């Protein structure tokens with residue numbers, strides 16, 4: 046069949062636009078249906094099935110070619126080891142700066158950002174270039190105060206005498222998210238809720254540069270820890286690397302001593318051999334505490350740019366917390382935290398299986414933050430990690446599941462994936478291509494509405510959330526919210542959450558579900574007067590704290606109390622007669 050050039054071009058551009066704008070498979074299909082209608086009208090043919098199939102194949106191919114988290118980490122670590130972090134004046138002349146640094150070797154990549162002043166991250170092509178650059182650097186002699194002559198790859202660019210630099214207006218890479226009001230405005234201008242969710246994800250996710258900076262900070266810290274353990278590695282974990290990190294999230298780090306040479310070597314069966322004499326401690330925990338204690342001290346005393354160091358060694362998971370001023374990261378350094386590394390890898394895998402996973406997690410996290418359901422201050426609130434697991438559970442329990450259970454991922458694992466940590470089975474497949482997904486075509490808009498409904502009516506009083514089984518199970522112990530830890534299965538991830546915080550979450554889910562079903566929130570509402578601001582609608586309206594409060598107030602006046610509404614919702618669910626939702 047031949048399609049006329051103009052119709053073909055129109056169709057191709059529609060598909061290209063849709064693919065550019067909307068990442069979800071469901072959204073793509075929806076978009077294809079539009080193209081199909083267009084084709085029907087103009088040339089009387091139906092291409093959706095064929096095109097949808099080929100798009101699905103492309104998406105599967107893309108997913109299958111994804112690297113494992115460890116492969117990505119290795120690449121990033123190598124980049125970080127070839128990089129330096131330089132504090133420079135905002136008027137630094139870029140050309141002159143690069144020419145000066147290039148004396149030491151080729152530069153792979155560089156960028157500027159603003160923190161406490163302007164900084165440049167420079168990655169050389171070879172590690173030797175960093176050594177050569179450090180060779181040339183000077184230890185400052187300050188007359189009125191003393192300094193510790195600790196050399197690191199955090200440097201200061203001086204421009205003494207000679208010609209003055211005059212450049213301004215460097216392209217600065219953002220390291221923080223846009224303010225919520227600006228985000229709400231951006232979303233209000235989008236044409237669909239699917240687009241809003243995609244735009245929110247784009248605005249909040251970690252940038253390439255921010256990711257690089259995170260690995261560089263780990264690498265700088267590794268140099269400090271190397272004073273005691275020259276062969277140690279410091280790896281990031283948690284949201285910095287699991288795919289759900291938002292600009293500005295904390296930097297969780299893991300001091301890994303497992304790679305120390307000689308560790309896994311066996312003594313020969315006969316003949317002479319030597320082994321290291323080591324100091325013994327009472328327990329694994331005591332070892333972790335003493336390692337973190339000395340490294341924490343070292344970071345505090347000598348770590349350039351590290352301020353506010355706190356050693357929190359009696360926590361369930363001992364850690365050293367500090368702020369890394371040049372990057373602006375709040376850092377948590379742990380040791381012997383292998384299970385958390387595995388849960389990071391698991392989240393990375395889930396996030397890479399279907400683009401809707403990350404989009405929904407970002408949206409829910411942002412929504413929760415906008416309504417103070419979560420907070421960066423430790424407390425009785427639901428944490429981002431718990432929220433992420435709740436989203437995963439919701440996606441596993443769709444009538445056509447979007448992601449599989451952890452038990453299924455364990456069943457697909459190969460011998461190389463086998464992993465048992467302190468008696469906990471942490472085995473699951475790491476190869477994306479081995480995972481077959483079901484063809485769920487729900488749009489992000491549908492999923493968002495369903496998410497709110499799901500948790501507005503979830504039997505939190507009796508049931509626990511279990512992503513290992515993809516099933517709600519009876520709670521093993523009393524707790525307002527029980528989310529089983531995927532690997533340490535006797536632990537509750539959300540043990541910290543109290544009844545009040547859970548009630549707030551449930552009430553907000555109800556309000557948000559209701560709000561999303563209102564006619565005025567279903568489509569763009571156009572400009573607001575002459576000031577070029579758009580009226581918040583859809584997801585943007587959900588993020589407006591005042592809007593939800595206003596609805597709450599109005600509903601309080603006009604409708605039955607929340608407790609009654611939960612009761613009637615539960616009743617209607619029991620009778621298998623859910624309130625009608627928009628499609």
Ligand code: CTP
Pocket residue numbers: 282283284285287290291294295297384385386388389428429430530537538539
């Ligand atoms: N973690 C865990 N069990 C918990 C809490 C945390 O296994 N009860 C692991 C998870 O892998 C989590 C990581 O530790 O991702 C870091 O925890 P945290 O910083 O609290 O969560 P993040 O996922 O990093 O989210 P945020 O952006 O809020 O830092």
Ligand code: MG
Pocket residue numbers: 283284285294295296297
């Ligand atoms: Mg974190």
